[in-house]
Each structure stands twice: as structure tokens, then as C-alpha cells.
Amino acid sequence: MPERVGIDKIEFDGNYQNAARTAYVQSTGEGIRLFARKLMPLDANVKNTPGVGVWSECPGGNGPTPLRPGYAREAKVDLYVHTTQHEGLVWKGPPDVVAYKIFATDAGGRIAADENSGKVSSPTYGAVNGGMTYGVVIDGIGAEFGTIHSWGHLGGGAIDVRGAPRVDCDLMIAEACHYGGVVISATATGMIDRLDIHRTGGFSGDTTEDFIYSTTGGDNRALTIGQINIYRNNAAYTTARNATRIDGDFLNVAVCKIEMDGMAGHGLVINYDTAAWTNIGIVDISRCQGTAPGGGGSAGIHRNGTGNGSSVTIGGGLVRDCDIAFKSTGAPLVEEISFKFVLVAGQSAFSGTAPANDGQDWTISGTTNGVYSGTKNKGTSPAVNSNITTEQTLTIPHRGITAPRFGKYSLLSMFDTATSMSTSTALQYAYIDNVDATNIYAKVKFSAASATDSAPRFNWEATV
Numbered sequence: 001m002p003e004r005v006g007i008d009k010i011e012f013d014g015n016y017q018n019a020a021r022t023a024y025v026q027s028t029g030e031g032i033r034l035f036a037r038k039l040m041p042l043d044a045n046v047k048n049t050p051g052v053g054v055w056s057e058c059p060g061g062n063g064p065t066p067l068r069p070g071y072a073r074e075a076k077v078d079l080y081v082h083t084t085q086h087e088g089l090v091w092k093g094p095p096d097v098v099a100y101k102i103f104a105t106d107a108g109g110r111i112a113a114d115e116n117s118g119k120v121s122s123p124t125y126g127a128v129n130g131g132m133t134y135g136v137v138i139d140g141i142g143a144e145f146g147t148i149h150s151w152g153h154l155g156g157g158a159i160d161v162r163g164a165p166r167v168d169c170d171l172m173i174a175e176a177c178h179y180g181g182v183v184i185s186a187t188a189t190g191m192i193d194r195l196d197i198h199r200t201g202g203f204s205g206d207t208t209e210d211f212i213y214s215t216t217g218g219d220n221r222a223l224t225i226g227q228i229n230i231y232r233n234n235a236a237y238t239t240a241r242n243a244t245r246i247d248g249d250f251l252n253v254a255v256c257k258i259e260m261d262g263m264a265g266h267g268l269v270i271n272y273d274t275a276a277w278t279n280i281g282i283v284d285i286s287r288c289q290g291t292a293p294g295g296g297g298s299a300g301i302h303r304n305g306t307g308n309g310s311s312v313t314i315g316g317g318l319v320r321d322c323d324i325a326f327k328s329t330g331a332p333l334v335e336e337i338s339f340k341f342v343l344v345a346g347q348s349a350f351s352g353t354a355p356a357n358d359g360q361d362w363t364i365s366g367t368t369n370g371v372y373s374g375t376k377n378k379g380t381s382p383a384v385n386s387n388i389t390t391e392q393t394l395t396i397p398h399r400g401i402t403a404p405r406f407g408k409y410s411l412l413s414m415f416d417t418a419t420s421m422s423t424s425t426a427l428q429y430a431y432i433d434n435v436d437a438t439n440i441y442a443k444v445k446f447s448a449a450s451a452t453d454s455a456p457r458f459n460w461e462a463t464v
Helices: none
Strands: 007-012 034-035 041-048 052-058 074-082 087-093 098-107 137-138 144-151 158-160 168-175 182-186 189-198 211-215 223-231 245-247 251-259 269-270 278-286 299-305 310-314 317-320 324-329 335-344 348-352 360-368 371-374 374-378 392-397 409-415 428-435 438-444 459-461
Touching: 007 034, 034 041, 034 348, 041 052, 052 459, 087 098, 158 168, 168 182, 189 360, 211 223, 223 324, 245 251, 251 428, 278 299, 299 317, 324 335, 324 360, 335 348, 360 374, 409 428, 438 459
Parallel strands: 007 041, 034 052, 041 074, 052 087, 074 098, 087 137, 098 144, 137 158, 144 168, 158 182, 168 189, 182 211, 189 223, 211 245, 223 251, 245 269, 251 278, 269 299, 278 310, 278 317, 299 324, 310 335, 317 335, 324 348, 335 360
Antiparallel strands: 360 371, 374 459, 392 438, 409 459, 428 438
């Protein structure tokens, strides 16, 4: 295998289609295939090719150790790949190199009359990726990428990261693809600073999510993403589908912003039974509306499963104008869910399985049509009558997003604005008799009546 290969400012036209995009001309062949440990430089414009546009591979991995003096694995990669029969770029190495810019569009390209006729199955990856072609595939060996922009793929998705690569990328953009955006699977590791996904998927009934994270691994290296930014605004592709699905292990995201533009589907889905140790700092999720996949309203966040032995953390942020702010399926032993919500009439703060374990720490609060509700509430009860001795029922709106857990509600001190009740009236008992999704019901009885009603009240607290 060559130690070093250089291609400097080449433009390669594979004559795959005619200029009018009305007929196929060259049905076999490839664009550029490279097998090398170093690429210095790789600066090319590859267009209109049958097969794969650019295939770069380093079969020997890191090569001999130690490296020869002056032979670091340097590279200068600048690629533009446009209209290819299958993938625009397949990257399988070399490792430990810097790839500055990769632009890929119209992978799985077809003549104009055929371009909207479904998925294009890749001969290399179609059997394992749902029978489609991705614009960029990073397979097994990664690199230090600057910008990857993959867009306009009408026969598949934008970016597929598979195998066990270490992927470090400053900016990764997926745009305007018929069948999904970005998939990161297997045991991928590394850091992505910004992940921008917009106007992808949903064509002809397809339900592929915009972003799928499904890595598996036995340690906590995995992947860190600075910011995920997903938005939809293509009214032609309105199939109900979720925006983000997290199935994999050890994902850390600082900011997750999702704008669903009034389309159906959950914004952020965490499948807890397979997603071990997911940590998301801030969420900003809006306008998930309509019947979601699997039925029911569309939730900003859907935590699905119990995941016992693991943990999910959402540190804060906002869910706005969604059918449901938070949907819970199952009751994990440990999780921390914190965010605010602002909803309108007809929308709900919560749906699903209420907390059942002490390790489920929910700090969720907000307004629905201007009315507050939350998971941790306290306040002052309505007044009771102190100059009667018959048992009274006190109804206290607890303002919870659902009914408080058993044992997680209590009456605290009794007080009177005029005098201390302990000196003016004898309180025989006060206890909580029942709770429901709206109210706490307490029983109160005085052993002696006061001369005048001093309207005593109780401090209370309740936790969902």
C-alpha cells in the first residue's frame, strides 16, 4: 500500500448522466479510489460518476510503529462530490489526519424523471442501513474533520457513521434528504462541536428520524456533541416521525435544539432500556404537534423504558407549544429530568407513567394557557372554619402535572393571621385523606370552637 498519495486540484467528471439529466450514459465505474496512509493533498471536485464518488481507505490502519522521521500522518483534504450513483464519499481512513472540507450532494443520483422514485440501495451498505444510499459514510476509521456538509440526497440520507471510528468534527450539516439525516452507530467515539440537521426525511411515508444515535460500548468514551440543531420547514414531507432517537450508550450533549414546525412526532426520544448514561445539558424543543408514531400526541421529550442500572439526565431548558411537554413510559430507578414548559390551551404538561421511585428526580414546571403546574409544589391552603367542631374537608389544588406520589405530600404548620391557633383554638386532628390529579383532600377537626372564625390555614407541600 502506498505510504503517501497526493491529488491536487483535479476535476473529475464520470459521465454518469447526460447534461440534460434525461439519460444515463456511463453505467459502470467509480470516481476516485485511494488506498494510502497519508493524503497530501487530496483536493478534488468529483461529479457525475457511476459507483462511489470518492473512496478513501487505509487497510493497514496506523501502519508501522514507530513512524519514519518526518512521516506523520498528515493530510490536507478538500472535497466536493456532486451527483454519484451511490455514496458521495466513503471514508475508511487514513486515521489521525485532518480533513478540512467535505461537501457532498446528490448521492444516489438519478435522471430527473426518476429522482423521486424511492430509495437507492447501496451495493456496499444497503443490506445494513435500510436499503438506502448515504451521501457520506465514515466506516471504521475516522479523522479530524473540519466541515462536513451533506445535502440533497433524494435516494437516501446524509451521513452514516458506522463501525468503530473516532470522529472529531467542527461542523456537521445534513440538509434536504428524502430519507433521514445523520445516523451514528456501532462504537463510534469522539467529539462533534455542532450538528445541524434541517429539512430531512419524511418523503413518501418514510419514518426515519432526523438524528439516530445507536452506539454500543463497554466504557464511557463514546461521543460528546456540543450542540444539536434540528428544524423542519418542508410542508411536502409531513409524515409523522420523531426528530431524535437515542438508543445508544454514553452520549453527552450540551445543547439540544429541535424545531418541529407544527409537524407530528416526538422531539427527543430516549429509549432508556438501550441508551445507557445519557446526559443532555439544555433542551430547547418546540412545536411537536399531531399524532406521533405509535399513537397519542406529540411530546417534546419522550423517555421510554426503565433502564435500571443506568441513568438519564436532562439539566434544564424549555419545551414550548407541543401537544405534550413530557411523556414517560416506565419508571426507572434513577433519572434526573429538569426543564420548563410553556403550552397553550388543549396541550398537556405530562402523559404516561408517573414517578414510582425515589431516584426519579423530576423538576418540571411551567404554564398551560397561563395556568401554572409543576412537579415540586408548596403553598397555603384555603381557610377552614375555627368556630365549629364538626369534621371539615379541605380541598387544596396541588398544581402538579399529575397526582403526587404516595407519601410525597404533607400538611405542614397551621397558622392564623391574627393569633396563634395553638392559643386560640384546639386542633384535634388534620390529615390528608386522599389525592388525585388535581387536588389534595384533607380532614380537619377542632376539639373546641373559637369565639369567632379566625380562618386558619395550612402550609402544604407535594411532589410528583
